[in-house]
Amino acid sequence: MKLLHAQDVFISVFAFLISVNVFLWLGRVNIEGALDHLQLTPFVLLLSWLATKGTVPGLHGKRMLVVSWLAIRYAGVVVIGILAIAYFGKLEFVSRYVLGLYGFMLASGILANRLFLRWWYFSGRRELPDNFLQVLVIGTGNRARRLMQTYQDNSEWGIKIIGMLDPKPIQEHRGEGEVPILGDISLIRKILTEEVVDEVIICLPRSLLDDVHELVEACAEEAVVVKFLADLYEVEGAEVALQQIGTWPILTINPAPKQERSLVIKRVADLLITIPLMILLSPVFLLTAIAIKLESRGPVFFQQPRIGLNKRKFNMIKFRSMYADAEQRLAEIEHLNEAEGPIFKMKNDPRVTRVGRFIRRTSIDELPQLINVLIGQMSLIGPRPMSTRDVSRFSKGVQRARFSVRPGLACLREISGRSALSFDQWLALDLKYINEWSLWLDLKILILLIPAVLKGDGAS
Numbered sequence: 001m002k003l004l005h006a007q008d009v010f011i012s013v014f015a016f017l018i019s020v021n022v023f024l025w026l027g028r029v030n031i032e033g034a035l036d037h038l039q040l041t042p043f044v045l046l047l048s049w050l051a052t053k054g055t056v057p058g059l060h061g062k063r064m065l066v067v068s069w070l071a072i073r074y075a076g077v078v079v080i081g082i083l084a085i086a087y088f089g090k091l092e093f094v095s096r097y098v099l100g101l102y103g104f105m106l107a108s109g110i111l112a113n114r115l116f117l118r119w120w121y122f123s124g125r126r127e128l129p130d131n132f133l134q135v136l137v138i139g140t141g142n143r144a145r146r147l148m149q150t151y152q153d154n155s156e157w158g159i160k161i162i163g164m165l166d167p168k169p170i171q172e173h174r175g176e177g178e179v180p181i182l183g184d185i186s187l188i189r190k191i192l193t194e195e196v197v198d199e200v201i202i203c204l205p206r207s208l209l210d211d212v213h214e215l216v217e218a219c220a221e222e223a224v225v226v227k228f229l230a231d232l233y234e235v236e237g238a239e240v241a242l243q244q245i246g247t248w249p250i251l252t253i254n255p256a257p258k259q260e261r262s263l264v265i266k267r268v269a270d271l272l273i274t275i276p277l278m279i280l281l282s283p284v285f286l287l288t289a290i291a292i293k294l295e296s297r298g299p300v301f302f303q304q305p306r307i308g309l310n311k312r313k314f315n316m317i318k319f320r321s322m323y324a325d326a327e328q329r330l331a332e333i334e335h336l337n338e339a340e341g342p343i344f345k346m347k348n349d350p351r352v353t354r355v356g357r358f359i360r361r362t363s364i365d366e367l368p369q370l371i372n373v374l375i376g377q378m379s380l381i382g383p384r385p386m387s388t389r390d391v392s393r394f395s396k397g398v399q400r401a402r403f404s405v406r407p408g409l410a411c412l413r414e415i416s417g418r419s420a421l422s423f424d425q426w427l428a429l430d431l432k433y434i435n436e437w438s439l440w441l442d443l444k445i446l447i448l449l450i451p452a453v454l455k456g457d458g459a460s
Contacts, residue, residue: 005052007113012048012078013041015105019098028097036093040082047081050261067114075107088272132160134196138188138215139203139229140166140181147203147229148179162195167204188215192222203229262439269442270380274373281367288319288364291355298324301368306385309406314377316385317368321356322349369409381442382408383430402430405437415448 017038024034051074079099086094135151137144148161163182182191191197200219202212212228219226243250278285289300302320305313352360359365372378378385385407412429433441 019102071110144203
């Protein structure tokens with residue numbers, strides 16, 4: 001896949017350079033304009049590299065329509081990125097004609113490259129099997145068979161499973177129509193010596209891990225690559241990674257996988273949206289602050305300790321919508337709670353001021369949390385941060401998985417009924433967001449949030 005990604009980046013930069021030169025030749029841009037466009041090449045390179053993984057298609061197991069759509073989506077991501085740079089950088093020289101041709105050439109180039117590679121490597125599959133990766137599997141159980149199937153389904157350049165070795169002593173057996181069982185693991189040295197083997201994949205249960213040392217040693221003698229199935233402990237949805245710290249190999253099991261590159265893009269998007277938004281909304285901030293001070297004594301902002309990413313505490317900032325002594329009065333009215341679960345909700349809460357009711361209904365009270373987003377304690381999209389009081393009343397350990405992501409101003413709850421939802425429904429939506437998270441999901445929530453806020457549905 002690394003080779004494919006490198007090809008994609010090369011095609012992207014080449015398509016951009018060709019597009020600029022085509023319009024220079026047609027006379028639609030002059031020499032100066034062409035040179036200005038060429039200054040964008042480093043950005044094209046960066047955007048192409050960032051967008052390539054997870055966006056462009058591979059070679060194997062995808063229909064023509066899917067490959068075409070993924071190529072178009074990749075081109076769209078890169079072009080939109082350039083448009084964003086041009087907009088925020090006020091680069092008036094950027095030609096929409098150049099970008100239009102570039103997007104078309106990029107999508108066409110990615111698609112043509114995939115079709116050519118498919119034809120080149122897979123049309124001669126029967127004639128050139130020896131060019132495929134030759135793999136020997138240690139293990140014959142269901143996990144080993146599922147692994148082989150997955151390995152073959154996800155191979156980009158072709159793979160041949162030459163056979164399996166059973167961890168238990170057995171007579172040599174070959175199953176008809178299946179990957180052959182060549183014998184038991186005592187034959188490992190003989191097979192490595194007599195057969196062409198590129199990789200050995202060890203897929204043994206935990207109870208047989210004592211046999212691994214001899215297998216690895218035999219592969220080392222023959223300079224054969226060894227891969228070890230690392231699902232020693234099955235945790236649904238977990239990400240398993242191996243890293244080396246000094247001379248020590250460390251196996252990491254992360255129950256909440258993190259897409260590092262997508263998280264970087266998410267953070268950059270938070271800043272690009274938040275900074276202009278705070279400037280645009282500064283008059284609203286000023287008028288709200290004046291209204292709050294005129295109605296009641298106390299600070300303009302209300303800060304409350306909340307639990308954030310990885311259970312780190314931070315002070316979430318809101319416009320004060322209650323009287324200054326609201327926290328002290330909570331114990332007096334807690335028996336009037338109208339919400340299910342640990343959260344406190346009361347439709348006609350006597351602690352709320354008149355200004356407070358308005359800014360709550362319009363969600364203006366949440367705007368100061370843009371400051372939390374700016375300093376990195378929150379994100380624009382993510383599960384709402386909870387108070388220590390609410391967290392202490394969680395009924396299930398799995399609910400704490402919400403702390404594996406940065407909390408946000410809005411999430412699925414805000415576009416699905418807001419405070420009208422029960423506490424359990426709220427948490428279920430948070431967990432759904434965490435399990436299904438992607439940049440596209442964030443964009444969808446951001447778009448649907450606008451009409452939800454304007455209607456004020458479920459706001460309190």
